[in-house]
Amino acid sequence: MTAPFLPPRQIFWTRRRVKSLLVQVVFLGGLAWLAYFLFANTTANLQRQGIASGFGFLSQRAGFDVSLSFLPFTSDSSYGRAFWVAVVNALVLSALGIVLATILGFGLGLARVSKNWLIARLATVYIEIFRNIPLLLQLFFWYFAILRQLPGPKESVVLADLVFLNNRGLYMPRPQVDQGGWVIMVCFVAGLCMALVMTLRARQQRLKTGHGPKSWYWWPIGLVALPLTAFMITGASLSFVIPELRGFNYRGGMLMLPEMLAALLGLGFYIAAAIGEIVRSGIQGVDKGQVEAASALGLARRDIMRLVVLPQAMRIIIPPLATQYLSLAKNTSLAAAIAFPEIISIVAGTTLTQTGQALEAITLAMLFYMGVSLSIAAVMNFLNYRVLRHGN
């Protein structure tokens, strides 16, 4: 009789699970120690030099003005409010930039794979130019070489006596509703919800039974007809405030600052070039057999793209698209170089210098960019998950 097979005796800490646990504990401990060391050392250094620290300054009066703010802000507002003003400015710029870059980028991507020689070449030229010049340089180009060369307010470029373009910005008429404005807004929102619900219901029915009612007409009803009816019933009158030259500048109307316009054009056109390439690669990444099968079924060219190619291409497009959106949101920081009042300019610039609290200001700025990046990543991950699950 042979001795039964005995596994070699294992020392407790060489077991795989224990070992990996140990490594992780040591690593985390080291990380925690490092964080503690940095924090304690910084606090000690600041204290020794008698430099104020902490976030108490956020409730103090800021004392400076900003050129662009979507929140009420005066020099009597606090540094905390200034931070939120900067956050909103950066978010608005990011959102507008993403819309511009997406529309332009998808157009470019489709143009790149177009059978029309001229359109395809033009798209290639655009992409090669805008993709290969550094963004900062493009911002300078729009701001210094184009918008700054515009004439002063008195010699503005005038379009139909309604729109005025000069080196102080782009002035446009501002719509103004005298009364019942909120009723119209409520009707608009209600119409939007209605159209959305009807479309989704129709879609569900179509997926379930293969037949669904047409639903497109709910959109003009909800978004146009309903608010228009409300407008007529309440007897509100719509007027436009047209900007007029008073004193040194135009007053009234809507103003798009040259800093904002340059930042938007710079960011939008730059990221659009990258999105164009992503869309092209997505379309070309769809198996050729799919297109052939679709045309064998007799689908029109337009429908092949819309129903067969693009839904599959989206699976390839969305992950790198998310990266481009992230990059656009983070690159809004470059707009500080052309005096657009965003985080770097207001928080890591003026607030930092006026309070002298460099660490706190830089920390706030970093938290903002991290928060925005993580949010965009979360939204895009959700979209990606949907596309993988449902196909569109």
Add this chain to the structure above:
Amino acid sequence: MMKLLTATTAITLAGTGLALAGTIDDIKARGHIQCGVTQGVPGFSNPNDAGDWTGFDVDICRAVAAAVLSDADAVRYTPLSNTERFTALQSGEVDILSRTTTRTLNRDTALGLNFAPVVFYDGQGFMVRESSGITSALELDGTTVCVSAGSTSELNVADYFTANNMTYEPVRFEKADEVLAAYDAGRCDVYTSDLSGLAARRLVMQNPAEHLMLKETISKEPLAPAVRHGDDAWFDIVTWTVYALIAAEELGVTAANIDQMKAEGSPDVQRLLGSSETGTGEWVGLDNDWATRAIAAGGNYGELWARHLGPDTPLKLARGLNELYNNGGIQYAMPIK
């Protein structure tokens, strides 16, 4: 921005000995002074054709270097923006900030700075185009104003417009030359800064004659060199070097006659120049010739003024408040005794 991040990191990582007592030992060991200056303001700190930094603020650093290291050229200059300047000083990247910086309570306390005596009494003013027809700051309602981000000017202009019930739109750049370029290109109706800064920057405009300075001065801007909290010995040396330069003007000691004065001057002169029995060197921690070297480096306070800012320079500034106390101004050295 990069400088700002490195300086911020320095505060986080520096060991316990960060830039406290021992600035003088550090300076002697490395053989030069690190002096924080502007990114280029004619008359105050600006590189000349040969690439050497020159100007009023630069000569203050040179005088300190002469006193401490016996060599006025033993200075390295770090150009700093408004935003970078305080962090660079706090983190030890520069030993002294000689950079048209206004002394304020907040900077003196919360920012951990110590200010040496005021070297230039300034005030904030406005520059406009002559063609605009503006003659008074009270006519500025509704204008667009170019201002440097992170400056006291930015705060003063907000206060001034609020106090006078006027509105304006600020255009804020971090770098001074960008502010100027924006105004020069017509982005703004008004350019506001310290009066000395306006005069200096006017020199580099496309057409200086088309612009005029309004008569109002809306703030007090005492410009002074600054050092870090926590090193009193170094603070003393910077403080008394500035006083020595002013005292030299009061006593008529110039770079040219300093040797003669040292031999034959009054007791006050002898004490200042360290030629009497009671030299002052031991008290400031240097040898008795420290003030002689500081004055010989570039001349007395009045000579520095005349060379960089006065009527014979492109800036053509009047001494005004910066004249000595016995000559109609408020500039005045504490007794060197």
